[in-house]
Amino acid sequence: MAIKRALLSVSNKNGLVDFARELAQCGFEIVSTGGTAKTLREAGVPVIYISEVTGFPEILDGRVKTLHPKVHGGILAMRNDDHLAQLKENNIAPIDLVVVNLYPFRETVAKPGVTLEEAIENIDIGGPSMVRAAAKNYRHVLVVVSPARYNQVLETIKSGAVGEEYRLELAKEAFAHTAAYDAAISGYLSGLNDAGQGFPAVWQQRYELVQTLRYGENPHQKAAFYRDPSVTGACIGNAVQLNGKELSYNNILDINAAFEAVKEFSAPSAVIVKHNNPCGTASAGNALDAYKRAYEGDPVSAYGGIAAFNTVVDAATAEEMNKIFLEAVIAPGYDEDALAILKQKQGLRVLKTDALTARSSDGFDLRKVNGGLLVQSFDRGVVDIDKLKVVTKREPSQEEMDNLLFGMAVVKHVKSNAIVIVKNKKVLGVGAGQMNRVTSTRIALAQAGEEARGAVLASDAFFPFSDSLEEAAAAGISAVIQPGGSIRDQESIELADKNGIAMVFTGMRHFRH
Secondary structure, three states: OOOOEEEEEEOOOOOHHHHHHHHHHOOOEEEEOHHHHHHHHHOOOOOEEHHHHHOOOOEOOOOEOOOOHHHHHHHHOOOOHHHHHHHHHOOOOOOOEEEEEOOOHHHHHOOOOOOHHHHHHOOOOHHHHHHHHHHHOOOOOEEEOOHHHHHHHHHHHHHOOOOHHHHHHHHHHHHHHHHHHHHHHHHHHHHHHOOOOOOOOOOOOOOEEEEEEOOOOOOOOOEEEEEOOOOOOOOHHHOEEEEOOOOOHHHHHHHHHHHHHHOOOOOOEEEEEEOOEEEEEEEOOOHHHHHHHHHHHOHHHHOOEEEEEOOOEOHHHHHHHOOOOEEEEEEOOEOHHHHHHHOOOOOOEEEEOOOOOOOOOOOEEEEEEOOEEEEEEOOOOOOOHHHOEEOOOOOOOHHHHHHHHHHHHHHOOOOOOOEEEEEOOEEEEEEOOOOOHHHHHHHHHHHHHHHHOOOEEEEOOOOOOOHHHHHHHHHOOOEEEEOOOOOOHHHHHHHHHHOOOEEEEOOOOOOOO
């Protein structure tokens, strides 16, 4: 049966008029509701108002307008003799194309100060019902939920290529659309009385496919990258790739780790990540000096790493980065000359994010386990200077304190057990992911070498024994920052006092498993 009648009822009216006009020229009879009908009539597009079809007015301030057998019968009827006879008997015309997008619920609840009443009034009822009905009957009804599809749908109709495969593709998109809409409503309502925890009884979240990946962590694993459309701000999910090869699974993990780490700092800073750990981190007066100093922290590991900046990259910095092999660079911007220089390396993945005016709004860290999901808030904790406790006889100098705070900002992005050695706001050594803290300490000190003398040490958790402090003292570490809280804290304090080391307790742990 040829497509003859289209029902249009949309909240997002982008492209609506041109789309409807083309449909009319293709021979469609257009039925529409409320504001959609008004828009089309004002534009001179012939339209039948929904009440003329149902024989019933819109009522209850528009809450009821399409919930009617003459609408849903026309959508749900299969094109067989029995259903068509029933339509004829009840004076119902078949509806062959349904174009619906829903009330802007997500946009409404995202507004500051939105009331529950406002949210409730933006819960669409008739729209999802029509979308689901059309998607269920996809073999006979085309369903369109996105204005981005308008041109493609028109071309497909005009070419006569409206096959079952295409109909099913649109139906899948429609069911995903209503599922995400319901999840947004459920998530909002569940969060109203959760005592500030933000954990609903049922975890529902929508992700949109960005790309399938060549493989996962290893070539025998399948992988894909999905974006959370609810997250705004500067983050890997919203980054735009300007150059280079396709991103891999490991690239995305490392780029995210590098960029989240560099966002800790307000001064121009650079972070170089290898295997999800920062191998080089530094702050300076400009991007070039920050990158040079970050690279100097571990030139061996920097090869094949990921570089992240919290400031715009200039040409001089780009030239410096091009001296070695890097997998990717991410920054909130690039000078025109810098981008041209980076593009000389065709394989180098160059990503641009929004300006770092504020953190991204992604409030939860999700980790899949076999048969379940772990949910926690992200570690956005920062050291409260007023709550720092100097536990040794010697207090750190201002320069030492600045480096201690820098080190603690870095250590929270290192896999636990984590130890970081810092001097002049530059990481000299990193001990990451070891099964005991003293081994991490030895690795970090060995990497720092002689430069460890006069440097400071940051630890993501307390020292269970004084052995790590013994190693630090032997290497010439001048100051230490750690959360404190061990039953053997006093042993570490006494050892620090014995060696003239200033030690500060933060009271905040930063495990990163």
